[in-house]
Amino acid sequence: MAFSSFHNPTMPFTGSIQGGLFDGKTITITGQVFPGADRFHVNLQCGSLANADIALHVNPRYDSYPGYVVVNTLQHSSWGAEERKQNSPIAAGSSFTLAITVRHDGYELNVNGCHFMKYGHRIPFQRVDTISIAGKVGVFTIAFQGSMFPPHQHFPSYPGFAAYPLFPQPSYPGFPAQPALPSSVPAVPYLGVISGGIHPGKTITIQGVVSPNAERFMVNLSFCLGIALHYNPRFNENTVVHNTKLREKWGKEERLGVMPFQRGQPFVLTICCEAHSFRIVVNGNHTHSYNHRYTQFHEINILEVNGDISLSSILN
Structure with missing residues (x-):
């Protein structure tokens, strides 16, 4: 299932x-x-x-x-x-x-x-x-x-993402199989409330391991009407895409010229909300600052993680 x-x-x-x-x-x-x-x-x-x-x-x-x-x-x-x-x-x-x-x-x-x-x-x-x-x-x-899954599939987009074709588009959204994990380890796909919401000074830290044959994964900081930060490493394109979705419309994407993740390797991704931007740090190195396009910070309260990774911890 x-x-x-x-x-x-x-x-x-x-x-x-x-x-x-x-x-x-x-x-x-x-x-x-x-x-x-x-x-x-x-x-x-x-x-x-x-x-x-x-x-x-x-x-x-x-x-x-x-x-x-x-x-x-x-x-x-x-x-x-x-x-x-x-x-x-x-x-x-x-x-x-x-x-x-x-x-x-x-x-x-x-x-x-x-x-x-x-x-x-x-x-x-x-x-x-x-x-x-x-x-x-x-x-x-x-x-x-469910607890029963089919063989590994590519990670698709959500309904309504047709204008932003990141992933293969099945007739009904499906996500890749994941092994059973202890309850203390967050499963992928991960979906949860951001404790306290987003505000300047807020830090979210995600630790995990990139799958050996990874194509891409994504982290979304979302709110009721869109996605404030879409962070999308793409190994098949050797880039990281950053973007914002407001009322079903994607903005202009920003691409990072250097891939800070390696297939099959562990990582620590930290997203720091600052007054004017999200500061993104991978394995202790500052990789990108993404200027805020949605500034109603208190409404940004959902964290989504999906794609070709496994998680060890999420701190927010």
């Missing part, structure tokens, strides 16, 4: 879960709750019709401080007994990562990397084929990752 994603989907959103659900499959949603929001929901449901059964309804509500989360199931147009979790870890106005992992006996919910709750199955998960999200929330990415 491949890894796939929806990138910056329009809300409300309803989409197909490629391959359905199985034990071990994880759905990861990154987004931001609107300030002053009253509620939003994430549904895993059986079909896309308005009267579809909902196997898992995750519903953060903010009608009382500090908010709470209602979890329930809708079957034959009737809601079951709801389960409530007080002190919601998803605050109004904040960014979040919600990971839902399917287990044989229920759904495991993790918020911002921490266990939140377990919800037992009331409808067989094999019936679920659709995800729906609505309410006072913006979504950056909806990603699906």
Whole structure:
């Protein structure tokens, strides 16, 4: 089963879960709750019709401080007994990562990397084929990752990247297989919230190893409507491409004339946000300064890493 994603989907959103659900499959949603929001929901449901059964309804509500989360199931147009979790870890106005992992006996919910709750199955998960999200929330990415993968594929672009053809374009976005890794080691593809967001003085450090036959990898610092920094080493072109994407449009790319990475070798990549630019350091050497093209720093709060590398640690 491949890894796939929806990138910056329009809300409300309803989409197909490629391959359905199985034990071990994880759905990861990154987004931001609107300030002053009253509620939003994430549904895993059986079909896309308005009267579809909902196997898992995750519903953060903010009608009382500090908010709470209602979890329930809708079957034959009737809601079951709801389960409530007080002190919601998803605050109004904040960014979040919600990971839902399917287990044989229920759904495991993790918020911002921490266990939140377990919800037992009331409808067989094999019936679920659709995800729906609505309410006072913006979504950056909806990603699906299973424990069974096909042979290695080339890393493709996200939906909506057709105007910037970095990678082969399959009919549905898929990502390369990765071996099972300990939970303490970040997996590739990696998608997470930037702790505290971006601001001058903020530093992100990524350590890993370039694959022996690597063609390219990428690091994105993203926000709701685009990518503030797209950092894209391309071994097949012996260059590093830097760019920014604003409202589905790529800007003019900048290319680094020297490739600071080597195939099969470890690396330490540090991205430092300074007042006027991102300073990029590879293995202790300053390689490039990329002037800011998007300066609403507090909105830049998603880190994406993908391509032909393995990761050992990410510090942000």
